Amino acid sequence: MKKLNYPFSQEAVRELKVGDMVLITGKLFTGRDAVHKYLHEGNPSPVNLKNQIIYHCGPVVVQDKKSGKYEVRAAGPTTSIREEPYQWEVIRDHGIVGVIGKGGMGKKTLDACREYGCVYLHAVGGAAQVLAEKIVSVDNVYLQELGSPEAIWELSVVDFPVVVTMDSHGGSLHDKVQKMSQENLDKVM
Amino acid sequence: MAKKKKAAPKKKVAVKKSVAPKKKVVAKKKTAAKKSNPEQALMNSLVELIRKTSAEIPDDVQKVILEALAREEKNTTAEYAMNIIQANIELAKKKSQPICQDTGTILFFVECPRNFDQIAFTKICHKAVRKATEVGYLRQNSVDSLTGQNVGMNVGPGHPDIHFHQHAKSTVEIRLMLKGGGCENVGAQYALPYNELGAGRDLAGARKVILDAIQKAQGKGCGPGVLGVCIGGDRGAGYVHSKEQLLRRLDDTNSIKELADLEKEIVTTANTLGIGPMGFGGKTTLLGCKIGVLNRLPASFFVSVSYMCWAYRRLGITLKGDLSIGKWLY
Numbered sequence: 200m201k202k203l204n205y206p207f208s209q210e211a212v213r214e215l216k217v218g219d220m221v222l223i224t225g226k227l228f229t230g231r232d233a234v235h236k237y238l239h240e241g242n243p244s245p246v247n248l249k250n251q252i253i254y255h256c257g258p259v260v261v262q263d264k265k266s267g268k269y270e271v272r273a274a275g276p277t278t279s280i281r282e283e284p285y286q287w288e289v290i291r292d293h294g295i296v297g298v299i300g301k302g303g304m305g306k307k308t309l310d311a312c313r314e315y316g317c318v319y320l321h322a323v324g325g326a327a328q329v330l331a332e333k334i335v336s337v338d339n340v341y342l343q344e345l346g347s348p349e350a351i352w353e354l355s356v357v358d359f360p361v362v363v364t365m366d367s368h369g370g371s372l373h374d375k376v377q378k379m380s381q382e383n384l385d386k387v388m
Numbered sequence: 389m390a391k392k393k394k395a396a397p398k399k400k401v402a403v404k405k406s407v408a409p410k411k412k413v414v415a416k417k418k419t420a421a422k423k424s425n426p427e428q429a430l431m432n433s434l435v436e437l438i439r440k441t442s443a444e445i446p447d448d449v450q451k452v453i454l455e456a457l458a459r460e461e462k463n464t465t466a467e468y469a470m471n472i473i474q475a476n477i478e479l480a481k482k483k484s485q486p487i488c489q490d491t492g493t494i495l496f497f498v499e500c501p502r503n504f505d506q507i508a509f510t511k512i513c514h515k516a517v518r519k520a521t522e523v524g525y526l527r528q529n530s531v532d533s534l535t536g537q538n539v540g541m542n543v544g545p546g547h548p549d550i551h552f553h554q555h556a557k558s559t560v561e562i563r564l565m566l567k568g569g570g571c572e573n574v575g576a577q578y579a580l581p582y583n584e585l586g587a588g589r590d591l592a593g594a595r596k597v598i599l600d601a602i603q604k605a606q607g608k609g610c611g612p613g614v615l616g617v618c619i620g621g622d623r624g625a626g627y628v629h630s631k632e633q634l635l636r637r638l639d640d641t642n643s644i645k646e647l648a649d650l651e652k653e654i655v656t657t658a659n660t661l662g663i664g665p666m667g668f669g670g671k672t673t674l675l676g677c678k679i680g681v682l683n684r685l686p687a688s689f690f691v692s693v694s695y696m697c698w699a700y701r702r703l704g705i706t707l708k709g710d711l712s713i714g715k716w717l718y
Contacts, residue, residue: 272524275490303608329479373667
């Protein structure tokens, strides 16, 4: 088990290899379809994402009526491949060093990970409760006008569990498993 | 849409009876009627069915998940994923919170007697879905396909998706499935012959395309999952029937021998592919496979595959005479 602690850096993520099981402690910024489109259209990010990790997630967030504090009730990853057209650009232009999601991403993102020093971290799909438990505070919210699931939520997490499935050296577990399972399938067809 | 074809008794007369012996239906009696009001009782039963379905995995599914966890090699990403899955199941149950934040398409399958009032049931069912959404058992998960607007309370064209089947018994059985978008997206329908795979119009051809669907899904449907398959039917009925297969208990045995054999073989073979939990690689790719069959036209041979993620949310209840919950079906 490896640890990735805040503040994150390119050097730290370059150390990570496909297959590593990693616990992340520090900050995550959620961002899914609307955020990626927003950044792709050339809008400035409302928060500096340099050396940060973006999490493909539309969390269920409730606000305490009295204190106004936010609490995350469920926060599993959403399917990442939808961001494939935009992700490389967000990596290049905003300097993010990690992307958390599920299902893996394609060649553009893999190439950007290698070129700019970023890593794709796979969270367990459906594990909304376990992952929400790892979020210790909601520190800020940006672009809330996009709707709660689509906003950028700034979260503090402790020991957030992920697996490296695409590293910054061109390695992709998704490509590997796809190829191996196809070979196995061909044998039994 | 095929969903209405099996139901709908035409006689309007019959309608008012058995959903509720409606004595004092209308609004004014609200306060005193709370306890004895059958509408309220049905509403409570449905809200509880939704709560429990969203938060708790049925026993038959839990069993195969634990078996899968035990099977994976220690200190692998596959075991890591299965451990997180198991922890999530326990936590969701303990906290009575949704297992997955995608609370999915809401599919009701209602087995009902003659004279059952489907219109009244549908109305109360919509109310129950709104209520369950308000209190957070369900996410706001229903989007107008033209405007892109989230309708908020999960009620709109096609949502929830209610399937009525009349049966000769006097009981009412309500099964609920919450099927998330990730796994729905990896479902597939094949028209045989399917030349790409050399899949002909027979059981061997069906086997090939089912295995192909598993390979194409990789980990994207949040595996290890379960397949519901329909051989035959038209395109619409085929998909509906494939989902109905997911209502079967995982430990049942298909009454048709060839299908029972095929179900077993698909699971065994799928688990040699090495796709593993979440597509990380590993020993368990598939937890189960259930195959049903419908007649087809001479010109058509469809194989419809629905993939259910590990977060297999499916429970059911029977109703008592007063419309409170009788027993749980899984």
